[in-house]
Amino acid sequence: MIQPINKDIAFLAHKAExxxxxxxxxxxxxxxxxxxxxDGCVGMAANMIGINKRIIAFDYDGKYMIMFNPEIIRRSKPxxxxxxxxxxxxxxxxxxxxxxxxxYQNEEFQVRLKTFTGxxxxxxxxxxxxxxxxxx
Numbered sequence: 401m402i403q404p405i406n407k408d409i410a411f412l413a414h415k416a417e418x419x420x421x422x423x424x425x426x427x428x429x430x431x432x433x434x435x436x437x438x439d440g441c442v443g444m445a446a447n448m449i450g451i452n453k454r455i456i457a458f459d460y461d462g463k464y465m466i467m468f469n470p471e472i473i474r475r476s477k478p479x480x481x482x483x484x485x486x487x488x489x490x491x492x493x494x495x496x497x498x499x500x501x502x503x504y505q506n507e508e509f510q511v512r513l514k515t516f517t518g519x520x521x522x523x524x525x526x527x528x529x530x531x532x533x534x535x536x
Contacts, residue, residue, distance in 0.1 A: 402436045403429050403449035405486045412447055412487055415533040416454040419446075419468040421509055426451045427466050434464065441486050443523040445530030448487050456527035460520055467504035470528055473513075474501035483526055485536055492536055494529075496522050 406412065419426075426446055434444045434457045443458030454469045477498035484491045500521045503513050516524055529536050 401429050401432055403433045405433075405437075406448055406450045407487050409488075409535060411450070411452070412530065413533045413535055414447070414452055416445070416447055416452050416531040419453040419455045419505075423451075423453050423455060423468070424507070426453055427455050427457070427468070427507070430455055430457045431464055431466060434458075437486060443527045444486070445527045447530055454531045456524070456531065458520070458523045458527060466507060467502070467524075468506070468509060470502050470504040470524070470531070472500050472525065472528060473503050474515075475499070481522065483522075483536055485526070487530075488536065494526070494536055496525050500525060502528075 430444055430446050430449055433449050446453045446455040456470055457464055457466045475497035479496055481494055481496050482491045483494050499517045501515045506512055
């Protein structure tokens with residue numbers, strides 16, 4: 401179900417709790433909400449729809465991908481950029497990395513490792529910042 405976008409800075413500043421198999425419906429809502437905002441949004445974290453769980457969804461080469469409990473375990477090639485967010489007004493400067501390696505759980509809660517680069521890596525970093533309570 402499409403959920404409203406959460407703009408409560410105090411809520412967004414909380415570190416998200418680990419997701420469990422009981423959060424599959426929350427991931428579906430996150431994906432539905434991201435799809436509804438596809439014209440102006442390429443990724444979302446669960447706290448953006450008021451769910452304080454470590455779940456992200458994002459555009460990955462034209463398809464949506466969901467990650468439960470993502471953690472960046474390696475970063476390389478830092479750069480500065482400017483980003484916007486549906487939950488926040490305006491844009492902000494952010495330090496990002498061109499290449500990241502992420503450990504996460506898929507929709508069956510199997511642990512996976514994957515390396516991402518470029519634009520996709522930037523999206524994932526933004527959403528993981530949300531999970532960590534970092535106001536971008």
